[in-house]
Structures are given as C-alpha cells and as structure tokens.
Amino acid sequence: MNEHIQPEEISAYLDGEASNPGAVQKHLQTCMVCARVHMQIAKLSAHLGALSGPEVSHDFAARVLASIDAATPSGRIAKAWWVRVAVPLAAAAGVLLALSTLVPVRVDAPELRIIAEVPADDQAIKTPYAKAADTTWLFADDAEVQPEPVAESEKVLMALADVHIFDHEAYRLEGDVDMQSALGKMDESTAETLVVLLSDYAKEEVKAAW
Amino acid sequence: MNAPNDDWELVFRARDGNMAAFAELVRRYERPITHFCQRMLGSRQDAEDIAQDSFVRVFRYLDRLQPSAKFSTLLFGIARNLTLNFIRDSSRRGRGVTQSLTTEEFQEIAVEDDLLRPDRKARLNEIEAMIEQGLQLLSPDHREVLVLREIQGLDYNTIADIVKCRKGTVKSRIARAREQLRQHMEQLGGESL
Numbered sequence: 001m002n003e004h005i006q007p008e009e010i011s012a013y014l015d016g017e018a019s020n021p022g023a024v025q026k027h028l029q030t031c032m033v034c035a036r037v038h039m040q041i042a043k044l045s046a047h048l049g050a051l052s053g054p055e056v057s058h059d060f061a062a063r064v065l066a067s068i069d070a071a072t073p074s075g076r077i078a079k080a081w082w083v084r085v086a087v088p089l090a091a092a093a094g095v096l097l098a099l100s101t102l103v104p105v106r107v108d109a110p111e112l113r114i115i116a117e118v119p120a121d122d123q124a125i126k127t128p129y130a131k132a133a134d135t136t137w138l139f140a141d142d143a144e145v146q147p148e149p150v151a152e153s154e155k156v157l158m159a160l161a162d163v164h165i166f167d168h169e170a171y172r173l174e175g176d177v178d179m180q181s182a183l184g185k186m187d188e189s190t191a192e193t194l195v196v197l198l199s200d201y202a203k204e205e206v207k208a209a210w
Numbered sequence: 211m212n213a214p215n216d217d218w219e220l221v222f223r224a225r226d227g228n229m230a231a232f233a234e235l236v237r238r239y240e241r242p243i244t245h246f247c248q249r250m251l252g253s254r255q256d257a258e259d260i261a262q263d264s265f266v267r268v269f270r271y272l273d274r275l276q277p278s279a280k281f282s283t284l285l286f287g288i289a290r291n292l293t294l295n296f297i298r299d300s301s302r303r304g305r306g307v308t309q310s311l312t313t314e315e316f317q318e319i320a321v322e323d324d325l326l327r328p329d330r331k332a333r334l335n336e337i338e339a340m341i342e343q344g345l346q347l348l349s350p351d352h353r354e355v356l357v358l359r360e361i362q363g364l365d366y367n368t369i370a371d372i373v374k375c376r377k378g379t380v381k382s383r384i385a386r387a388r389e390q391l392r393q394h395m396e397q398l399g400g401e402s403l
C-alpha cells in the first residue's frame with residue numbers, strides 16, 4: 001500500500017489547492033485512515049462555513065462617511081456632506097414646500113412617503129449639486145404651504161451637521177431615501193429646522209445657478 | 211444609473227470626490243469585513259468599530275491604491291492589520307480581546323447545555339458556540355488564515371497576499387489551524403469531529 005497522504009495535503013485538497021488532486025482522490029478511495037482525516041476536516045469546514053455572519057448596523061456606511069468627513073481637512077470632499085444632501089433635496093422648490101409641511105403632520109400620516117428618483121446619468125450622481133434639476137422628487141401628497149423664511153441657512157446647516165442623529169442619517173438621505181424614517185428619528189425641532197433651512201438653501205442655490 | 215460592477219471603477223470615482231461611489235464600496239464590503247473582524251476579535255462591537263475604521267483608512271489611501279491587486283484584498287489587508295494591532299494592544303493592556311472562557315469553563319457550560327437541550331438543533335447551536343470559542347483559542351496567525359479560507363472562501367493566493375506570506379505558508383498554517391481547532395473542539399465538547 002502507498003504511503004498515507006500528509007494531513008496538510010488533504011487539507012489543501014479540500015480547498016481545491018492540492019498540488020496533485022488526482023493522486024489524493026485516488027488514495028482517499030482506498031485508504032480508510034486518510035479518508036477519516038478527510039472527513040474530519042470536511043466536517044469542521046462545514047461547521048465553520050455555517051457560522052452566521054453579523055448583521056451590520058443600518059447606519060454602518062453613514063458612520064464611515066461621517067468619520068471621513070470629520071477627518072478630511074479639505075480638498076477631496078468638495079463640499080461638506082450637508083451641501084451634497086441639501087442640494088438634491090432642494091432640487092425642486094415645490095418639493096421643499098411640500099416637505100416643510102410634511103414634518104408637522106408626519107406622526108398623523110404614516111402613509112406619507114417620499115421617493116427619490118435617482119438621476120438617470122452618472123454625471124448627475126457625481127456632481128449632484130451641479131445638476132440638481134435632474135433629480136426629481138415625488139411625493140405621495142401635495143401641499144401648498146409656504147415655508148418660513150430663514151436667514152443664514154448655511155451657518156445653521158453647519159450647526160445641524162453636529163446633530164448626532166442627523167449626521168448618521170445624512171448619507172441615507174443622499175442614496176435610497178426613506179425620508180420619513182430619517183425625519184422620524186430626528187427630534188421634532190431639528191427636523192422642522194432642517195426642512196425650513198433646506199428650502200431656504202435651495203432658493204439660494206437656484207438663484208446662484210441662474 | 212448603471213451601478214458599476216467593478217470595485218476599481220468605484221474607487222476611481224471616489225478618488226474624484228464622488229462619495230456615493232465610496233458609500234457603494236462600503237455597502238458592498240461592510241458585512242464580509244465585519245464578519246472577518248468579528249471572527250478575529252470574538253466581539254461583535256469591537257468588530258464593527260474596527261471594520262468601520264478599515265473603510266476610513268482605505269479612503270485615506272485612495273490616491274495611492276494601485277489596481278494591481280483586487281480591491282477586496284487591499285481592504286482585507288487593512289482590516290487584518292487593524293485587528294492584529296487591536297489584539298496586540300489588548301493583550302498589552304492585560305485583558306483578552308473577548309470575554310473568552312478558559313477551556314475548563316467552557317467545558318462546564320457545554321456539559322450543562324447537553325443536559326438541558328439534548329435535541330439536535332440545540333446541539334448544532336452548541337457546536338457553533340464551540341467553534342466560536344475554539345477559534346479564539348487559536349493564535350492570531352492561525353485564526354486569520356482559517357477565517358479567510360473558511361468564512362470568506364478566499365483562495366490560498368489571495369490569502370497569501372492579505373497576510374503577506376508565501377502560499378506554502380498559508381497551506382501549512384491552514385492545515386495546522388484545522389488540526390488545532392479540532393483538538394480544541396474535542397476538549398471543549400467531547401465531540402470527536
């Protein structure tokens with residue numbers, strides 16, 4: 001009878017990494033000792049492979065991006081996250097009018113949903129602020145209430161960036177948006193302030209763009 | 211929008227300041243990286259912190275990354291360095307990374323569990339718990355290659371790139387890690403695997 005296969009080689013065989021898989025296979029068919037080693041490794045391997053992975057926090061990516069933003073002095077990120085969030089949000093003034101009325105009623109109207117439509121071309125994604133008009137916001141509800149005029153929007157937006165919960169939600173606002181849940185997690189006054197400020201910010205941006 | 215399939219394309223966009231592209235990279239790898247860290251550290255919370263730090267660091271290196279390797283290999287390499295640093299710092303501070311039990315403590319629990327839950331599903335849960343404990347009993351050198359192979363399903367060449375050693379070393383470490391884990395399992399639960 002041939003010599004036994006080294007356990008290291010059987011281990012590699014199981015991983016599809018044996019230097020001579022044919023020889024290992026042939027030996028395993030005839031040698032109970034090595035077949036048993038192979039079976040032990042395979043069983044252990046199956047158990048390891050079955051270990052369940054963690055569910056990562058829903059705001060994992062948002063927290064990474066917030067850390068990056070906080071640590072990035074300048075340069076790479078052209079504008080602070082709140083600008084990138086604000087402008088797509090602000091893309092249509094009417095949307096913001098509707099948004100401003102959404103917050104006070106959000107508790108009573110859980111069916112209200114806002115759906116963000118992702119811009120059709122990549123360029124718009126790359127520079128959302130430059131092509132804000134490509135971003136369309138659809139509302140389940142329409143409203144015609146005027147927002148409160150608020151000055152110094154940028155300054156207050158920056159202050160909002162320090163609000164912990166909003167920080168975490170910021171990138172979710174940018175991507176696949178469930179605005180209502182994002183707003184729902186903010187305290188009432190933060191959300192209201194945000195909405196009003198965004199509408200104000202939008203007007204300034206639109207003016208600047210024209 | 212057409213989501214790019216290629217990681218490097220996302221990297222290049224992120225390099226140009228496109229944070230949505232970077233966010234996509236994070237979403238793509240948040241689970242595997244966190245899982246890797248969790249198996250290395252034995253702690254869910256530490257794992258997520260280290261995993262997030264890995265992405266923050268890879269962002270810092272964006273300009274210097276070369277698409278000569280797979281992006282995921284570079285990312286795992288960073289996560290691996292951070293977990294090893296964490297393990298080293300933890301032992302220097304005189305505490306284990308995990309609240310890991312000694313073999314004897316764990317044996318007691320395993321015996322109790324056997325009496326309480328003799329059914330098969332419970333037994334499987336128990337084996338899973340034993341595997342988790344057993345992994346923590348391995349040296350980091352052995353644990354990392356085994357986790358990368360068994361949990362991440364990576365091939366030996368990729369693992370060698372991540373842990374920066376020769377392929378032959380990966381091969382022998384994996385075999386040794388398996389044998390040690392099997393022995394730990396026998397000690398822990400009495401099951402001959």
Ligand SMILES: [Zn+2]
Nearest residue numbers: 004005031034
């Ligand atoms: Zn044999």
